[in-house]
Amino acid sequence: MSLRPLPLAIGLGVVLAFAGGAARAAPDITGMWQYDYSHPPAHPPVTPKAAAIIALHRAATEKGYVRELSNMKCLPTGMPQLMVWRSPIEIMESFGRISIITEHDPGPDEPRTIYLNEPVQPNDIDPSWNGHSIGHWDHDVLVVDTVGFNDRARLLGGVPRTEAAHITERFSLSADGQTLTDEMTMQDPQMLAGPWTVSLKFARMPNDSERLEAVCELDLDAIQKLDINAIKAFDIEAQRTSDPSLRYNPGGK
Amino acid sequence: MKRHRYAHALRRLLLTSVLTVGSAASAPAFAHHSFNMFALDQVVTVDGTVKDYDFKMPHVWFYVLVPKGGAQEEWGFEAHSPNLVARKGWTVNSLKPGDKIAVTMHPMKDGSKAGSVIYVTYPNGKVLWNAQSINEP
Numbered sequence: 001m002s003l004r005p006l007p008l009a010i011g012l013g014v015v016l017a018f019a020g021g022a023a024r025a026a027p028d029i030t031g032m033w034q035y036d037y038s039h040p041p042a043h044p045p046v047t048p049k050a051a052a053i054i055a056l057h058r059a060a061t062e063k064g065y066v067r068e069l070s071n072m073k074c075l076p077t078g079m080p081q082l083m084v085w086r087s088p089i090e091i092m093e094s095f096g097r098i099s100i101i102t103e104h105d106p107g108p109d110e111p112r113t114i115y116l117n118e119p120v121q122p123n124d125i126d127p128s129w130n131g132h133s134i135g136h137w138d139h140d141v142l143v144v145d146t147v148g149f150n151d152r153a154r155l156l157g158g159v160p161r162t163e164a165a166h167i168t169e170r171f172s173l174s175a176d177g178q179t180l181t182d183e184m185t186m187q188d189p190q191m192l193a194g195p196w197t198v199s200l201k202f203a204r205m206p207n208d209s210e211r212l213e214a215v216c217e218l219d220l221d222a223i224q225k226l227d228i229n230a231i232k233a234f235d236i237e238a239q240r241t242s243d244p245s246l247r248y249n250p251g252g253k
Numbered sequence: 254m255k256r257h258r259y260a261h262a263l264r265r266l267l268l269t270s271v272l273t274v275g276s277a278a279s280a281p282a283f284a285h286h287s288f289n290m291f292a293l294d295q296v297v298t299v300d301g302t303v304k305d306y307d308f309k310m311p312h313v314w315f316y317v318l319v320p321k322g323g324a325q326e327e328w329g330f331e332a333h334s335p336n337l338v339a340r341k342g343w344t345v346n347s348l349k350p351g352d353k354i355a356v357t358m359h360p361m362k363d364g365s366k367a368g369s370v371i372y373v374t375y376p377n378g379k380v381l382w383n384a385q386s387i388n389e390p
Contacts, residue, residue: 064289086384087336105311105334212336215310 026137027173029098032088032209033180033202040084041198044157050191054158056234069237070152072223074108074216078129078153079146080167080184082109083200090211098135098142105216114144121147127163129153142171152236155186156198160236162190178204291359291369298357299328299368306348308335315348317356319366330356332370337384347381348373 046054057065076082083089085104092099100112110128114135125132125148132148146167155161165188172181180202187195232238301319304327313332318325332338335345348354353376358368370383 066289087334103336210339212339214334214336217310 026142027140027177029142029171029173029180030091030093031207032090032205032211034088034205035084035086036201036203037084037086041156041200044155044159044186044196045193046159047189047191047193050159053160053234057158060231060234065231067219067222068235069223069226069228069231069241070235072219072226073237074105074218075152075237076109076129077104078109078161079112079131079133079149080156080186081154082112082130083182083184084156087214088205088209088211089202101211103211103214105214108214108216114142121145127151131165131167138170140172142169144169144171152240154236155188155191155196156184157196159186159188159191162188164188164190180204290361290363292362293359293369295360296357296371297360297368298355298374300353300355301325301328303348303350303352303354305350308343308345308347310334313338313343317354326366328356329367330358330370331367333384338381341382341384343381 044050077085082102082104083100085102087103089103090101092101096115096117098114098116100114102109102111110130112130112133114133116135116137118134119136121132121134127148127150129150129152131146133144133146135142135144137143146169147165149161149163149165151160151162153161155165155167165186167187168185170183172183173179174181182200182202183197184200185195185197186192226238228238228242232242299317299319301317303315304318305316307314312334315330315332317328317330319328332343335343355374356368357371357374359371360368372383373381375381
């Protein structure tokens, strides 16, 4: 066997190591981003159950129903709705995690935390508005898996969200670094007949863009005038409020 | 340059019609009025004098005295939330009582004296656009 291929192999190995190293450097997605809401995700593949709830909601809207009780109460909108507001999001990175903070009313939403050092989802997740997100870099793509949702919010397109919801995301940066794409796949067997994938685009804002406050204030006037029974079939929070089995009564006992 | 590019991108984004904001789940609530209450197919400009300016959550409101037949009518105008209109150049000091302005807006369908702001014009020609106006340049 000739010795000649050895130096060649070493040389090639060095080149590949450098190339590989460059490819593995995670893109910098930190900063302020403006969601492009000009093409809102539409046409979710809903189950009959979800379709019925959405139809009731739509019919009520045509008769003047404007706001959900959760909106009047300043409850969060949760994941994934918190990603698609008209106000910016800010993505930050610190040791072992990526955080996304929002700026909108209603809410205020809790920050999203994407844990980068957890290879698998924990099995004792307390259901929450944003769920539990774990992520890793697959070359230039940030792959995020989120489970552990509560049933008090919605997916995109007005689809109610259950505790069984599962959302995966692939975040990628354009070559010029100015556009962030979040390819999001939502699954929720009770509400979606199959996985629903949408592509969310974000435009990079200048690094010195201010993050502003947008604090939701409780609308007592609207709550007092609300007929909860009239909307409980399609208003998630109204249903909780009127159903004792859901143990709505924070601070009770 | 970067700023300029961003402004252009944002303007493009904001060209979207408010009518596409269909789902109540994704539409921010309006404090007092639903967008349904405004006649989005009508564009009206009124001239008057600022009486009050509330640069507050959830939505900016200001009140304008509009001369009519020797008397004055008080109109209320709604713009978007402070954080959104701030990015269109609005500040807590944009309007003061006594300021002469023209308000271009979508009036209420029911004829009451209120409107959804498209833009405000100052006597010197300066224009402040509401965020997410369907007529935004």
